[in-house]
Amino acid sequence: MAFELKINGKQVSVDADPQTPLLWVLRDHLQMTGTKYGCGINQCGACTVTIDGQAARSCNIPAAQAVGRTIVTIEGLSPDRTHAVQKAWAELDVPQCGYCQAGQMMAAVGLLARNPNPTDADIDQAMNNLCRCGTYVRIRAAVKRAAELV
Amino acid sequence: MTKHETDFRNGVATPEVSRRAFIITAAAAGGGMVLGISSATEAQATNTTGYPGVQTKAPEFTNHISITPDNKVIVRATKMEIGNGVLTSIAMIATEELGCDWSTVSAEYVLPSRNLAENNVYSKTGVLAYFAGRSTGKEMMDQMLQAGASARERLKAAAAQKWNVPAGEIKAEKSMLIHEASGKKATYGEMAEAAAAVKLDKEPAPKPHSQWTFLTKTSQKRLNLPLILDGSAKYGIDIQVPGMVYATVRHVPSHGGRLKSYNFEAIKAMPGVRAVVVIDPDEKRAGLPGNAVAPMGFSATTNGPQAAVAVIADHYWQAKVALDLLPIEWDPGEGKQWTNTAKVYETIAAAAKDAGKGNIIRQIGDVDAALKDGKKVEAEFMTPYNDHFLMEPLNGTALVTADKVEVWVPTQHPQQAMYVTADETGVPPEKVTVYPTYVGMGCGRRIYGDDVRTVVAIAKKVQGTPVKVIWTREEMTRQGRYRDLAAASFTATLGPDGMPKAVDINQAATRSSGRNLSDTPYATNIPNFRVRTKVFNTNLMTGPFRGPMYTSNLFFLETFINQLAETAKIDAVEYRRKLLANYPDPGWVKVLDEVAQKANWGQSLPKGTAQGVAIGNWAMANTKEGAPVPNTGSTVAAIVMVEVSRRGQVSIPRVDIAMDLGTVMNQEGVRAQMEGGVIMGLSAGLLEEININNGAVVEGNLDTYRVLRQNDPLLPQEIHVHFGGNTNHERLSEAGEPPMGPPPAAFAHAYFKATGKWLTRQPLTKYMA
Ligand code: FES
Ligand code: FES
Helix, strand or coil, rough: EEEEEEEECCEEEECCCCCEEHHHHHHHCCCCCCCCCCCCCCCCCCCCEEEECCCEEEHHHHHHHCCCCCCCCCHHHCCCCHHHHHHHHHCCCCCCCCCCCHHHHHHHHHHHHHCCCCCCCHHHCCCCCCCCCCCCHHHHHHHHHHHHHC | CCCCCCCCEEECCCCEEEEHHHHHHHHHHHHCHCCCCHHHHHHHHHHHCCCCCCCCCCCCCCCCEEEEECCCCEEEEECCCCCCCHHHHHHHHHHHHHHHCCHEEEECCCCHHEEEHHHCCHHHCCCCCCCCCCCCHHHHHHHHHHHHHHHHHHHHHHHHHHHCCCHHHHHEEECCCEEEEEEEEEEEHHHHHHHHHHCCCCCCCCCHHHCCCCCCCCCCCCEEEEEEEECCCCCHHHHHCCCCEEEEEEEEEEECEEEEECCHHHHHHCCCEEEEEECCCCCCCCCCCCCCCCCCCCCCCCCCCCCEEEEEECCCCHHHHHHHHCEEECCCHHHHHHHHHHHHHHHHHHHHHHHHHEEEEEECHHHHHCCCCCEEEEEEECCCCCCCCCCCCCCEEEECCCCCCEEEEEECCCHHHHHHHHHCCCCHHEEEEEEECEECCCCCCCCCCCCHHHHHHHHCCCCCCEEEEEEEEHHHHHCCCCCEEEEEEEEEEECCCCEEEEEEEEECCCCCCCCCCCCCCHHHCEEEEEEEEEEECCCEEECCCCCCCCHHHHHHHHHHHHHHHHHCCHHHHHHHHHHHCCCCCHHHHHHHHHHHHHHHHHHHHCCCCCEEEEEECCCCCCCCCCECCCCEEEEEEEEEEEEEEECEEEEEEEEEEEEEEEEECCCHHHHHHHHHHHHHHHHHHHCCCCCECCCCCCCCCCCCCCCCCCCCCCCCEEEEECCCCCCCCCCCCCCCHHCCCCHHHHHHHHHHHHHHHCCCCHHHHHCEE
């Protein structure tokens, strides 16, 4: 069944079962592979995108629920890696393997949209994504740096 | 209909197919895909932005260096980027000698098929040439430094010829060739084509380390950072091969068991479902032709075929939904004797206590006699199975045809992947192309090629159609190659000075290793010392876990040393200084002193807050007798501060870590590895445990397997990495595994000082008050 989604400012048509999680529509149907699969059960945050400006875990959202809403993925954050979060992540050299980082950055975007000056506790709550490489200390610093750069 | 799939012909079985499957087979036949994808489609899959295996065409100076006419340097590496920055390090090493501008440098993988076609020129350093661990081993460094020097001299020679001046008068710097006397200048790129054709009479000798200006002097960020920032870095799971279908797989939950039956009818009509294929471990595998050798070997418990069922569908989600509904019956095999975790723990603890039959791996003095008198200290320890829980789930994409295989896979060892593929498909290694990708962390989970075997075992059942296989998180967790299970019992007697007269260690583990136990430098100052080991196994498979046996043995030994020090009422850092007094490697005491000073060891702290310490070495060499070789490996010490609130809430305000790697090549890269290793080491030691139920793993996902996260109360609030412990010894030792070791033992020590209770079993939180 075909339906339309608004992703990174573009209207795209998808031919898929609308109950398919948004994550797999992005990855398999639209070849937008920046958004990652980690756990599939709303825990790790690797699949985080923003929907209407709020961080959302795309593995846990049927594509149908995203119809008519504004979706932003890591690919759409900026045309040239100049979003404040991307700049902060580069400056603090956050990523190691990098696999979790699209989700981390999108979670940070969502956090900063609703809380421009987060405390450590705010960050720890909102950024509950898993990073097996253990980049947490830098993530916290990078979110604060991004808050300054916004 | 319930049936076994038994129709194996030449190792290729007919899958049970739905009607749709015939459509792809027919399309494949008509579309030319049976013969493998055309070079155009191959290019689509692998020449995309963010794929590190792109083979850019450009004049080649050496096996490892190309320079394009527009002045870009490409360093060709055999090390896969798993997050440890190894690809960047390799490029840095070549850059030191080449004298190029770092901003012009990129790195590409050398495919193992090219290595094979060129007579193993890239794997002269042996089985680890393609292992994505460290980059700074001596052989690899020498190879890359030589490549840089050779390319530089060719550039100079080409310029000399063109300008008609002596090569010795030409300077090569920042990607420019300069002849000062005549004022002539050219970029490396402008001279590249001529230079690549130059034959030197003699290859230049790389300069001594003392003259380095780039390595050890600067820090560089990882080359693929920009690709990570915008999501364009291609991991295995991101590879798109035109015409591919998707599969997800379930292996027998009890490792080593067999498939009894499954019922395809139950899911046949589900949307997108094309076929069910079976992996039969009893089917004969092809083996390798002639003198071909798989660098990591083949064995039933590392990468041998496991019984499995996979569903193939148009899309991953369809395959996953269908597999969840597919009725499958398994025979748990030998695993069923392991009815629960308690039984496993009792058995291994008993093996560790029953010292009699252990294999003596180190013996100094007369331990039995020396244990007879003096103050006795005894302790028992255990570390459970842990899963790697790498963020990128196992996956791979393969296209198998009768005489050719192509595989895209996130692997730590693509050469191993190539040979596993040949064994599984019967296609000779020279017809196998493995395209390695970026890797969502390795830690030893992706070296054996068991994942690759599963992928090609599925793909070979649908020849001519590319298949992407993705493990669910639950499947990956339950099909781990876990951190080794280990237990130990320690007995010591202390002399009147509080120092050990005798230490007797009996260890049982799923892997034979005395690293950081039998080879401890402390034994140079313990007159009677003995270590006995035994191997004990269940049906669960194990593998390297960011340092095989390192995190277990080090936890045992260092916790025991802290117990001795506390019993003797001697400061634990001072206790270690005394034990190390006779050891000729100055790094150990230097690292201890550095971390103690920086962490302000001994400071007075409020009640309920305390510091603990531990030290160890990863990759230290041993003598034939099992004694440590000074100035080898990476020595790391940690001080962990623990705070226990009045309500019993435990937190870690601060961790300090110092290291002696000899010389540090890329300081910021090492810092990142140290921070990450502290986190992963504490997560494993404090939180993680794999449980067993009738031979099968219980935990599957993050709802049951706790891994340290940003909001975990036990996440260290600060991690301070200190470099003042480095001895500037000429070795450039590794940084990935070392920080995994000391933190849990240092935590247990601090916890004891704060609460009076010793934690001797991991996961430590399970045994906290
Ligand atoms: S993949 Fe969605 S939260 Fe883990
Ligand atoms: S950077 Fe590797 S999992 Fe986060």
